[in-house]
Amino acid sequence: MKKIKSKLKHLFISINTTLAIVFMAMIIAMIEVIGAYFTRQLEQNSIESFQSSIQVPPIVTNQLSLQLLRDNKRPSASLNRIVNDYSNGTNTISEIIVVDNKDIIRAVSNLNDKSRIGQRVNNLLVKQVTSTGRQATKVINDKDNYMVQVTPLNAGNGSTNTVGAIYVRASMQGVFNNLRNISFMFLVTSLIAAVIGAILSLVVSHAITKPIEEMQGQALNIADGDYSSQVKIYSNDELGQLGQAFNTLSVRIERSQEESESEQRRLDSVLSHMSDGVLATDRHGNVSVVNQMALNFLNKTKEAIINKPIAEVLGLKEISQDLMSNQKGIVITLNEGTRDEVILHASFSLIKRVTGFVSGSVCVLHDITEQQKNENSQKQFVSNVSHELRTPLTSLHAYIETLNEGAWKDPNVAPQFLQVTQEETERMIRMINELLSLSRMDRGVSKVDVEWVNFNDFVAHILDRFDIIVKTDAKEGKKKYIISRKLGTQALWVEIDTDKMAQVIDNIMNNAIKYSPDGGTITVKLQQEQNRLLLSITDQGLGIPREDLNKIFDRFYRVDKARSRAQGGTGLGLAIAKEIVTAHRGQIWANSSEGKGSTFYIALPYEPMSEEDDWDEI
């Protein structure tokens, strides 16, 4: 039902139908106007010509006038004869009556009406003519149509004296039949013309609307993004030119669409490959575009950001107009104090149209976490170095001052003071040397100078040295340490800088001794895992609190500063060890249980030698 309704609606509103209806209505209206005028004119002409056809000729009227004058008031056979002669001579006239100026009937053409002769006529038209002397004609549309014409009969010789009148009645049936036939023929031809006109108008309007319909279809295709079809050009008239213009327009839209799409793709690719995060907003400040990097920084999904106010997305209260126009931007810290802390520099700019209308804004997020951390650690480092140097220098200054003031003469104090100053100076020199070596590594000046060594032999050789130290310490009555070796016998060839790696193992072994004040066993174990060598050094010393485990590899970090310093520690040994192991593409870490002992691990990349390699060597 709905379909039929919409079809009907379409039928009535389509140009095609409208044109056909208007065209047909115009043809019918024209035919009607012309027809009405034509039939009216025809009727008038027919009546006029009929009127003149029944006009009694002057010769007859003259004869009748003379006869009336002669046979004044008497019944006259001559009058009747003239009337009958005339009546018989015409076939259109059906009745003739002659009256005198007293309105008395003097002659009749109809034999049946002979009795009326001598009677007064009661026809008003006749009375009017006899009294006025002017001819009168009347068409009477009774059950049969006829015309009555009453002509005055004058005295003759130019006299205007009315002596009577002749009443002529003639049937107009023939005239009206003719007129009816002509009208009917006219109606039929009009209908035929209207039908032909309707067909023609349908054809013409179809010819006009077809290209328009095609253009409409093409417009809908363009709206759906299909630019492939072209409007067919039927003629070179205005519609043809419009179609041509439409095709050109479609090609241009397609081209500009392609250009804008490729521009969009380029922009998307630029945005997605940028190392900075980008957020764009609409004029209300809601996020409309966001790139992957910004999502990574903010650790949010696209859905959680799009259409949200940018201030809310960045965790700000508001973004002032000042900030928008200010090129400096602001620093935003996300997840402050956690391991995922991100420090971002956000700079804003407004998107303005040529008219100056602000249509949105762009925010560029630059990750400055590393930069900020570096700056902080640099500041921390300088402060640490100053602090570390000031402490020994202050104590040196105090000792030297005391000596200077006379203590140098005291044999009980002077040697001890000098011993302390020497130890402090040595510690400072060691610290400065270690700082220099760290600085060289930072600047990349100190490169690892690698050579192939059997790591088993290498570690054993270092431990031999420590065995001697431990034995000497024991002899001197210091604490007793046992070094337990779990090295294995297999040759494990690795490429290392022997001096530097020895420095690492030395430092860990020294720490194991230093931080095990009650002695104990130091276990050194070397294992070969699939593609790495794992060296572990376990002591039974003080241990390291859990929260300090990650920090002990930082520069100057010490769990117990006083103890470390008293032991001659600089707080740089493990930091240097980490740099050296990392330069060997290895890892260093520690496990500990406070009060029970610690284990330090060094993992180095290792590729087991194949048999072919062995053969090569032979």
Ligand code: ADP
């Ligand atoms: P230091 O010169 O102070 O020994 P290190 O960098 O070698 O500097 O060590 C840093 C800190 O790590 C030490 O001060 C100490 O607190 C802790 N440490 C290192 N090794 C051990 C260990 N085997 N047992 C307990 N604590 C240790």
